[in-house]
Amino acid sequence: MEEKIKIPRGTRDFLPDEMFKRRYVERTIREIFQSFGYKEVQTPTFEHLELFTLKSGEEIIEEIYAFKDKGNRDLALRPELTAPVIRFYVEKMQMEPKPLKLFYIGNCYRYDRPQRGRYREFTQVGCELIGTDTPEAYAELIYLSYTILRNIGLKNIVLRLGNLDIIYSLLENMGVKKNQFRELMHLIDKSKFYELEKKLFEMRVAKSKVKMFREFLNCNSIEKLREFIEAPAVDRFREIIDFLKVFGIDKFEIDMKIVRGLDYYKGIVFEIDAPILGAEKQLCGGGEYELIPLFGGKEVPTAGFAIGFDRAIIALEEEGYVFPEQKLDVYVIPINEKTLKNAIKIVNMLREKNIIADVDLMRRGLAKSLKYASSVKAKKAIIVGPKELEKENVIVRDMDSGKQIEVKMKNLLSMIK
Ligand code: AMP
Numbered sequence: 001m002e003e004k005i006k007i008p009r010g011t012r013d014f015l016p017d018e019m020f021k022r023r024y025v026e027r028t029i030r031e032i033f034q035s036f037g038y039k040e041v042q043t044p045t046f047e048h049l050e051l052f053t054l055k056s057g058e059e060i061i062e063e064i065y066a067f068k069d070k071g072n073r074d075l076a077l078r079p080e081l082t083a084p085v086i087r088f089y090v091e092k093m094q095m096e097p098k099p100l101k102l103f104y105i106g107n108c109y110r111y112d113r114p115q116r117g118r119y120r121e122f123t124q125v126g127c128e129l130i131g132t133d134t135p136e137a138y139a140e141l142i143y144l145s146y147t148i149l150r151n152i153g154l155k156n157i158v159l160r161l162g163n164l165d166i167i168y169s170l171l172e173n174m175g176v177k178k179n180q181f182r183e184l185m186h187l188i189d190k191s192k193f194y195e196l197e198k199k200l201f202e203m204r205v206a207k208s209k210v211k212m213f214r215e216f217l218n219c220n221s222i223e224k225l226r227e228f229i230e231a232p233a234v235d236r237f238r239e240i241i242d243f244l245k246v247f248g249i250d251k252f253e254i255d256m257k258i259v260r261g262l263d264y265y266k267g268i269v270f271e272i273d274a275p276i277l278g279a280e281k282q283l284c285g286g287g288e289y290e291l292i293p294l295f296g297g298k299e300v301p302t303a304g305f306a307i308g309f310d311r312a313i314i315a316l317e318e319e320g321y322v323f324p325e326q327k328l329d330v331y332v333i334p335i336n337e338k339t340l341k342n343a344i345k346i347v348n349m350l351r352e353k354n355i356i357a358d359v360d361l362m363r364r365g366l367a368k369s370l371k372y373a374s375s376v377k378a379k380k381a382i383i384v385g386p387k388e389l390e391k392e393n394v395i396v397r398d399m400d401s402g403k404q405i406e407v408k409m410k411n412l413l414s415m416i417k
Contacts, residue, residue: 010112010120020326025152025313026105029125032148036140038101038127043084045107049074054294055083055264065109065120077109082304083291085128090297098131098300105309117280117311126286126306133301135236138268138288139243145284145305146249149272152312153321156276157283159249161241162258162269164287165233166225170216173229174209176200182263188217189259220254233267240268265289270305274315283311330416331378332359333369335385343384346394346412355416374399380416 007013014022030040049066065077078084081104093100105125112118125148129141142159149157167188171181180203187196193214200210216228222241225234244252258269269287277283286305293299316323330350334343340363347359358376360369366383373381383395388406396415397404407415 008120010114012119012121016326021323022309022313024324025316026125026309028152029105029148029307029309030103032144032151033103033127036101036144036147038103038144041085041088041102041104042106043078043081043088043104046075046077047084047087049076051083051087051295052076052079055291057263063111065111078106079110080108080306081106081124081126082128082289082306083295085304086291086297086302087295089128089130090292090295094297099137100130101127102130103127115280117277117308117314119310123309124306125309126304128302128304130292130302131300133267133288133303135239136243136246138240138303139247141286141303141305142240142244142268142270143247143249145270145272145286145307148307149274149283149312153316153319154274154283154312155319156274157315158273158275159252160255160258160271160273161237161252162255162271163233163237163267164259164265164269165267166229166231166237167256168266169231169233170213170229174200174205174213176203176205185259185263188257191257193217217256219256222254225254225256237268260285260287264291264294268303272307274311274318276318277311277315280311283308283315325377327356328358328373328376328378329355330357330380330382331369331373331376332357332382332384333366333373334360335366335383337363338386339384339389342389343382346382346384346409349413350416353413353417370397382412 033040049061052060052064060079064079067075069075085102085104089100089102103126105123107121107123109121112120114120127144129137142161146157146159168181171184172178176184184196184199187193187199197210197214200213212228219225219228222238225237258271260269265287267288270285271282272284273281274283275281284305284307286303288301288303290299290302292302332343332347334340343359347357350357358378360372370381378399381397381399383397383404385395388394392409393406394409394412395404396407396412
């Protein structure tokens with residue numbers, strides 16, 4: 001026997017019940033974005049490889065699905081959607097009124113090591129806010145990401161706020177050169193603090209300053225930040241936090257170790273975790289960034305975030321969230337072939353009135369049809385029999401209680417509703 005073909009590593013099939021859950025959550029998310037004035041965009045699944053190497057450097061090639069097409073073009077499956085959306089903005093939307101609020105829901109591909117919550121194909125939902133850098137704009141953005149995760153039903157999420165401008169200002173005060181920031185940030189991102197200290201010593205930063213920098217990274221209050229540095233960036237950070245409280249969020253942590261792992265972030269950065277997920281607990285990451293000039297557009301402020309949709313679903317399941325199930329309002333059963341056409345007319349009439357209805361397509365007997373009706377979770381069955389039809393009646397059975405009543409055909413609709 002030939003070996004069965006299996007699903008590729010790191011990808012998933014979704015059963016109907018899972019798809020129903022996913023679409024349900026997706027619908028809620030879409031509505032929340034729209035209620036904040038965001039508009040949905042879609043970009044292609046693959047892009048020129050250069051789009052991603054420009055943004056993240058050549059190292060990114062190792063982590064993504066890059067390939068040549070038959071025309072010898074270097075392409076890549078998108079690993080995320082910020083670069084594609086900003087490319088789209090630069091090509092077609094620069095003249096749009098500001099602020100421009102764009103959101104997306106789309107699948108992404110990364111050559112990651114698969115594990116629970118980490119896949120090679122996964123879905124990100126996210127948004128980009130283009131054209132404003134007021135503290136209230138950033139506060140609204142953070143509030144939006146938090147609201148999405150709360151309103152899809154997550155109970156335990158933790159918002160952490162950091163600020164790259166503050167780190168950069170402090171490093172500068174310590175005498176670190178700008179071209180040295182990158183390797184330091186990389187070490188912070190990977191939580192390699194021992195190597196970080198070593199690097200700083202190599203850069204001839206005094207021992208006391210290195211110690212101070214380590215304490216700064218562990219600083220968890222905005223008030224204490226001032227003990228390390230007095231900079232406009234601290235005031236801006238404070239203003240964003242003040243507006244965040246106005247929007248209604250007063251539970252968050254200050255975490256100066258948030259780096260976002262990417263070079264184009266600056267200013268405010270934030271992450272949201274679901275502690276219940278353990279190792280892969282990060283649900284959302286975002287912040288202020290600069291990509292437009294890199295893609296040839298006219299510089300305007302930009303910020304955004306991306307939520308790992310698959311992880312959000314897992315977190316909901318872990319928290320015991322009760323998802324709605326797909327159900328049938330009505331299952332129509334012709335007793336025999338003579339009543340089949342009438343049964344079809346009835347199901348047609350119901351569907352036209354937006355009632356979720358199905359009809360037996362297998363010409364099987366009443367008992368088997370009823371069994372099927374309960375397995376697809378129909379609320380009611382309509383049994384179409386010849387004797388009742390003569391009186392222009394049908395039988396309506398409540399699938400939960402098993403109670404049956406004879407109903408006039410003309411009253412059927414109001415009875416079902
Ligand atoms: P990033 O674009 O790396 O900031 O990722 C944003 C969010 O996408 C993360 O916080 C995760 O929730 C999610 N994510 C990233 N990589 C994966 C992956 N390989 N599988 C599933 N979710 C992912």
